[in-house]
Amino acid sequence: MFDDFLARYAYWLTTVLMVIGLYGMLGKRNLMKKLIGMNIFQSAIILFFIAGSVKEGATVPIIQGGHHEAIDVAAYANPLPHVLMLTAIVVSVAITGVALAFLIAMYKRHGSLEEPTILGDMQ
Amino acid sequence: MIDRYDSLIVTFTTRLLVPFIQIFALYVIAHGHFSPGGGFQGGAILAASGLLVRISLGQPVVRWFTHSRMRWLGAAGLLIFAGTGIVPLFFGSAYLDYSGLPIPFLSGAALRATGILIVEIGIAMAVLGILLTIFDHLSGWDR
Amino acid sequence: MRRLPVLLVLAAFAALLIYAEGDLPDRGDVQAPANQHVSAYYIQHAEEEVETPNIVSGVLADYRGYDTLGETVVIFAAGMASLLILTRGGHR
Known part of the structure; x- marks a missing residue:
């Protein structure tokens, strides 16, 4: 039972973060809060992948020692999720920048970031 | 509109820290083969130094960025x-195959490592430029 | 009571994720499928094929160069998009 918990708790914690982010995106009426919720969701996905790359007793994926020693696969963490999440972090920064630009443009036009106010203003 | 922040402590600390931040960023880019680091991280640190100068010292002090x-x-x-991807096409290799780069005295694995370094420098420049562009437009610095 | 549908969606989402996470391999499992095929190849051959001890750098820039190129294009497009959105003037 406790072993099960130890094997799963990182995934459960990322699930909690994902639900918090989804609540920010669905339950809030302020567009800035929706953006913050989206960022939390992205962070949760990144943490999920990084948690999946862990190996028991392994170290960071940087080869130590000389050229010609035999390399033990189990001694290094899985490098592939690290690569994918490195690009995902930068893409999330770019997405956040574009979203903030949209928010500033909308605020200049409608004078508010509250969804009901903007919808009422558009009609 | 973000303008300079008038405080002796902030000004002095920024002037003291920014050169070290930039040197560390260049180290992170250049040493990305052997330690944690690379183009994205180094470019982000360089952009952070640029942002520090922007929000603490103000526009007249921004020299190069x-x-x-x-x-x-x-x-x-x-x-x-x-371009690093296209050059090997003219020397009989595939796109983005760095072992086809026309660099003398290097071949095989060493050539691929050199290609990785060139590409990381390009990534760092792109990340630095785009992050500061986004910040300038969001904060209204371009006006 | 506009929050009730949202809470229902969140509960369903969390239940689905926790149910699906029950079938994932254990955290830290060396024999997990994600740690087997291409990942093991990268760990064993990155040093001799690209002379880069940092496997992440080697995979990022060499083995998966297309991915990184497309991603650099994405951040460039994002910068240009924010520039175009917020630049005043132009047609109205």
Whole structure:
């Protein structure tokens, strides 16, 4: 039972973060809060992948020692999720920048970031 | 509009820290083969140093990381990356196959490591330029 | 009571994720499928094929160069998009 918990708790914690982010995106009426919720969701996905790359007793994926020693696969963490999440972090920064630009443009036009106010203003 | 923040402590600390931040960023880019680091991380640290100067010292102090240069720097970084991919096409290799780069005295694995270094520099330039461009437009610095 | 549908969606989402996470391999499992095929190849051959001890750098820039190129294009496009959105003037 406790072993099960130890094997799963990182995934459960990322699930909690994902639900918090989804609540920010669905339950809030302020567009800035929706953006913050989206960022939390992205962070949760990144943490999920990084948690999946862990190996028991392994170290960071940087080869130590000389050229010609035999390399033990189990001694290094899985490098592939690290690569994918490195690009995902930068893409999330770019997405956040574009979203903030949209928010500033909308605020200049409608004078508010509250969804009901903007919808009422558009009609 | 973000203007300079008038405080002796902030000004002095920024002037003291920014050169070290930039040197560390260049180290992170250049040493990305052997330690945690690379183009994205180094470019982000360089952009952080630029942001520190912008929000603490103000516009007149920004010497090289000016607003109008940053978008060209981003484009140049992307061109370095794509150009490094295209050059091997003329020497009989596939796109982005760095072992076909025409660099003398290098071959095989060493040539691929050199290609990785060139590409990382391009990525760092692109990240630095684009992050500062986004910040300048969001904060209204371009006006 | 506009929050009730949202809470229902969140509960369903969390239940689905926790149910699906029950079938994932254990955290830290060396024999997990994600740690087997291409990942093991990268760990064993990155050093001799690209002379880069940092496997992440080697995979990022060499083995998966297309991915990184497309991603650099994405951030460039994002910068240009924010520039175009917020630049005043132009047609109205």
